[in-house]
Amino acid sequence: VWPDERVVRFVNQHFLPARVHVKEDAAEFKRYGERYNAPWTPTILELDAEGVERHRVEGFLPADDLLAQLTLGLAHMAFQQQRWADAERGFREVVQQFPQSDAAPEALYWAGVARYKATGDAASLKDTAGAFTQRYQDSTWATKASVWR
Amino acid sequence: MDEEAREGWAPVRVQDETFGVRIVWLVSGLWTRPGYIQEVATREHAMPIQFRHDVDQVLKDAKAQQKPVLLDFSAAPM
Numbered sequence: 001v002w003p004d005e006r007v008v009r010f011v012n013q014h015f016l017p018a019r020v021h022v023k024e025d026a027a028e029f030k031r032y033g034e035r036y037n038a039p040w041t042p043t044i045l046e047l048d049a050e051g052v053e054r055h056r057v058e059g060f061l062p063a064d065d066l067l068a069q070l071t072l073g074l075a076h077m078a079f080q081q082q083r084w085a086d087a088e089r090g091f092r093e094v095v096q097q098f099p100q101s102d103a104a105p106e107a108l109y110w111a112g113v114a115r116y117k118a119t120g121d122a123a124s125l126k127d128t129a130g131a132f133t134q135r136y137q138d139s140t141w142a143t144k145a146s147v148w149r
Numbered sequence: 150m151d152e153e154a155r156e157g158w159a160p161v162r163v164q165d166e167t168f169g170v171r172i173v174w175l176v177s178g179l180w181t182r183p184g185y186i187q188e189v190a191t192r193e194h195a196m197p198i199q200f201r202h203d204v205d206q207v208l209k210d211a212k213a214q215q216k217p218v219l220l221d222f223s224a225a226p227m
Contacts, residue, residue: 002198002225011198015219018207019200022224032204033222041224049215051208070219077217 004063007070014074015046046073054080068098072107079110084118105139108132112145122148 002008011017020029022041033039036053044066046055055073057066075090091114094107112128115121129148136142200221201207211218 008196008198011219015217016207016211016214017198017200017219017221018204019202019221019223020204021202021227022222024227025202028202028204029222032220036220038222041222043222045218045220045222047208047211047218047220049211049217051211051218054217074217 007063007066010067010070014070044070046070046077048077048080064098065101065103068094068101068103068107071097072103075107075110075114079114079117082117084114088114088118099135105132105136105141108136109141109145112148 019025020032022029036045038045038056040058042058042060044057045053048054054077055069057069057073061069071090071094075087075094078084078090079087088111091107091111094101095104095111098104108131109128112124112131115124125145125148129145132139132142132145204220207218210216
């Protein structure tokens, strides 16, 4: 996945990339593995600028799914920082760019929440619940959003 | 050249890794008439991600630059 040009471009644009290798960096792998509870590979963590974990990807994913997860993680990061507009934009980008990914239903859910946080208008939650009647009906995120109808 | 190539477009992807730089060659062969092959070649350079291994320093840099960190726990061959 790492040689995929889209992944390379995305990572270089948005992150400072670091790696600890289970054998080549054994001591660091152990230290950071314990610090971030990451005993298995591959595990990818998205840390905010303060070093706090905001999202993780465990196990191999194809390029599209990885890009979806990385975008989702950045959107979660924006959400945690109360940058509601950035968060919503990121979540909706996941849904639009990677609609078939596992990240998409989660992103649709949180896009509604981000808009609600920005506006205080409960209609955004109701609209999101409505959107889940059209797509991702079988996802757990549709169930979670169902209370907003 | 395989049968598909003889029919016309035949994208062939060849990867070569030299000095850590992965070079992806995308070669398209077009069979235009017997005995004559016109090749159109483009070369894509997919620069690898420059993963750093000094994680402590990366975290300090992230704080200074207010930029997120992607931390990869890997067992992939290096």
